[in-house]
Structures are given as C-alpha cells and as structure tokens.
Amino acid sequence: MDIKIGTAPDSWGVWFPENEKQINWERCMEEMAESGYAGIELGPWGYLPNEYKKLKEELSKRNLELTATTLVGDLTSDNKTNELLTLLDKMAKLQLRFESAKYxxxxxxxxxxxxxGELVRSPFLDDFEWGRFTGNILKIRDYAKSQYGLEVIFHPHAQSHIETEEQIEKLLRDTDINLCLDTGHHAYADGDPVAFMKKYHQRIPYLHLKSCDLKVREKMQQEGWSFAKAVSNDIMCEPELGVVDMKAFAEVLKNINFTGWAIVEQDMYPAAFDKPFPIAKRTREYLSAIGIG
Known part of the structure; x- marks a missing residue:
C-alpha cells in the first residue's frame, strides 16, 4: 500500500478561524510535523496562513504537503450553497498552487x-428536500471540477442529513459523488466502517481516521448533551481506543491496495494546548504499527 498519512487542525482542537480556546497556528503546524505526518488539511479558512507565499514557506520548512480544503454549510439551502461557492472561489485560488491538494x-x-444541542433543522428530508439537497451537492461538485479541476468528496457527519449507512447508501445510489469516509463518524451512527470500506471502496478515494467511544455516546444520549459537549468529553477518540476495528480496517486497505491520503482527524474542541501533541504521536505510531502508512 502506498498510503500517505496526514492530519488536520481539528486534531489540535481547531474549529474556527480565530478563537481564544485554540492553539496558535505556528505551534499547531510544528507539532503536526514533529508527530510524523506527511500532509495536512487547511482546516477553517483563515486559521492557517491563506496567502500562498507564506503558506508554501511554512509547509516546506516542515516537509508537509497540503492535501485538501473543507467546505461546511447547510446544503438544504440554495442561498447557503451559493455562499459555499463563493468561499470555494477564494480557497481554490490558493489550493490550485499546491499540486498535492486535489480534494x-x-x-x-x-x-x-x-x-x-437544540434542533435547528429537521433531521429528516422529504423527497423534494432530498432532491434539492443532492442537487446542491452536485452543483458544488460540478462547479469545482469545471472551474478548477478539483474533486469534491462528500463527508458523512454525525447529526447531519447524511450520517447513517442507510443515508450514505441512498446518496451513493442517487448521485455519483465520491466519499470521504470518516471511520469515527461512521461508527457514531452505528455503521461498520470495515464492511462499508470493503463494499464501497471504489467510491472512497480519501479517508478520515479516528474512532468513537460508544460509552461517551451513551452518556451523551442519556443526558442530552450537544455534539460539542460530547466532543469535549472525547466521544471521538484515538484509533486504538474506540469501537472501530482498526486492524481489520487496515487489512481491508491492504486487500484493496488503497493508495490515497488517510487523514487523522480526531475531533477536539476545546482542547488544552498540551493535549493534542502526545495523542497525535501515539496515533501516528499506532497506525504505522498496524500497517497503515
């Protein structure tokens, strides 16, 4: 397997462009490199330097590659989708300067x-809403491809309209979008990322690796925690510690000869500034020990 292992600002407790609870970007990038990762996602637009010369310099001196950018928004809304396209325009001007960042x-x-934790939208979409939702996904996908040659991959996420295996499979049936499979979010929604990867690997060119602590999820459900509170209580955990059978997942990757990026993206927020680095090092060593990268 020719798998490259990267990480993301999320694994350092970074959810926002600026926030007093977040580690500064210089320390974040330095610890990413020292942990042994080969690449990084850009994270929230405006957190890492977004001027080409500066970002190129900071990546190069740490021997890091840029792997991807991220768009997050309400895809049930046409207006919000248009806002995401505007942000895509801004990010693409930077992203296209890095050959490694294709996604x-x-x-x-x-x-x-x-x-x-309050409901802000219905968890369920009727047929009309589903059509608009998938149409907006494909609108973004097609725009990125036609305008910039970038590949948009869809990331199923806890407490979003695509979280369960049933919902993901419906998306795969109804569209030709490819996926970023996140092993932790998949397990959160009672999915089996090992079996899913084995079945759908031809639609999964890019990975997010982490696990999920179902004991924390149980407490979350019993006490009505918000997702952020569950994250602060480590619902998403190191690959070695949660419900995901990561050794079996590694075996699937070997059998299918997976050659893409696998990004360690362990949701944390807020995180004490000295918390992420030892976790990142342990995770990198563990993945290497089981044959992933």
Missing part, C-alpha cells in the same frame, strides 16, 4: 446547534 471535503451542517 475539497464537503460537509453538511449539523441539524442541531453544536453547543446547545
């Missing part, structure tokens, strides 16, 4: 408020 990871906004 745009597209995520539907949560139907709950991240911090209060």
């Amino acid at each position: 745009v990871v597209l995520i539907d906004d949560c139907y709950t408020d991240l911090f209060t």
Whole structure:
C-alpha cells in the first residue's frame, strides 16, 4: 500500500478561524510535523496562513504537503450553497498552487446547534428536500471540477442529513459523488466502517481516521448533551481506543491496495494546548504499527 498519512487542525482542537480556546497556528503546524505526518488539511479558512507565499514557506520548512480544503454549510439551502461557492472561489485560488491538494471535503451542517444541542433543522428530508439537497451537492461538485479541476468528496457527519449507512447508501445510489469516509463518524451512527470500506471502496478515494467511544455516546444520549459537549468529553477518540476495528480496517486497505491520503482527524474542541501533541504521536505510531502508512 502506498498510503500517505496526514492530519488536520481539528486534531489540535481547531474549529474556527480565530478563537481564544485554540492553539496558535505556528505551534499547531510544528507539532503536526514533529508527530510524523506527511500532509495536512487547511482546516477553517483563515486559521492557517491563506496567502500562498507564506503558506508554501511554512509547509516546506516542515516537509508537509497540503492535501485538501473543507467546505461546511447547510446544503438544504440554495442561498447557503451559493455562499459555499463563493468561499470555494477564494480557497481554490490558493489550493490550485499546491499540486498535492486535489480534494475539497464537503460537509453538511449539523441539524442541531453544536453547543446547545437544540434542533435547528429537521433531521429528516422529504423527497423534494432530498432532491434539492443532492442537487446542491452536485452543483458544488460540478462547479469545482469545471472551474478548477478539483474533486469534491462528500463527508458523512454525525447529526447531519447524511450520517447513517442507510443515508450514505441512498446518496451513493442517487448521485455519483465520491466519499470521504470518516471511520469515527461512521461508527457514531452505528455503521461498520470495515464492511462499508470493503463494499464501497471504489467510491472512497480519501479517508478520515479516528474512532468513537460508544460509552461517551451513551452518556451523551442519556443526558442530552450537544455534539460539542460530547466532543469535549472525547466521544471521538484515538484509533486504538474506540469501537472501530482498526486492524481489520487496515487489512481491508491492504486487500484493496488503497493508495490515497488517510487523514487523522480526531475531533477536539476545546482542547488544552498540551493535549493534542502526545495523542497525535501515539496515533501516528499506532497506525504505522498496524500497517497503515
């Protein structure tokens, strides 16, 4: 397998372009490199330097490659979709300067408020809403391809309109969009990422690796926690520690000869500034030990 292992600002507790609870970008990038990763996602637009010369310099001196950018928004809304296209225009001007960064990871906004847990949209879409939703996904995908030659891949996410295996399979049937499979979010929604990867690997060119602690999920459900509170209690955890059979997942990757990027993207927010680095090092060593990268 020729798998490259990367990471993302999310694994350092970064959810926003600027936030007093987040580690500064210089320390974040330095620890990413020291942990042994080969590439990084850009993360929230405006967190890492977004001027080409500066970003190129910071990546090069740490021997890191840029792998992808990310778009997150309410894909049930035509207006929000148009806002995402405007952001895509801004990011693409930078992204196209890096040959290694071929992907745009597209995520539907949560139907709950991240911090209060309140419903802000219906969790379910009727046929008309589903058609608009998938149409907006393909609109972004087709625009990125035609205008910039970038591949948009859809990332199923907890508490969004594509979270369960049933919903993901419907998306795969109804569209030709490819996926970013996130092993932790897949397990959160009671999916089996090992079996799913084996079945649908031809539609999955890019991975997010982490696991999920179902004991924390149980407490979340019992006490009505928001997703952000569950994240702060480590619902998404190191690959070695959660419900995902990562050794079996590695075996699938070997059998299908997976050659894409696998990004360690362990949701944390907020994170004490000294928390992410040892986790990142342990995770990198563990993945290497089981034959992933």
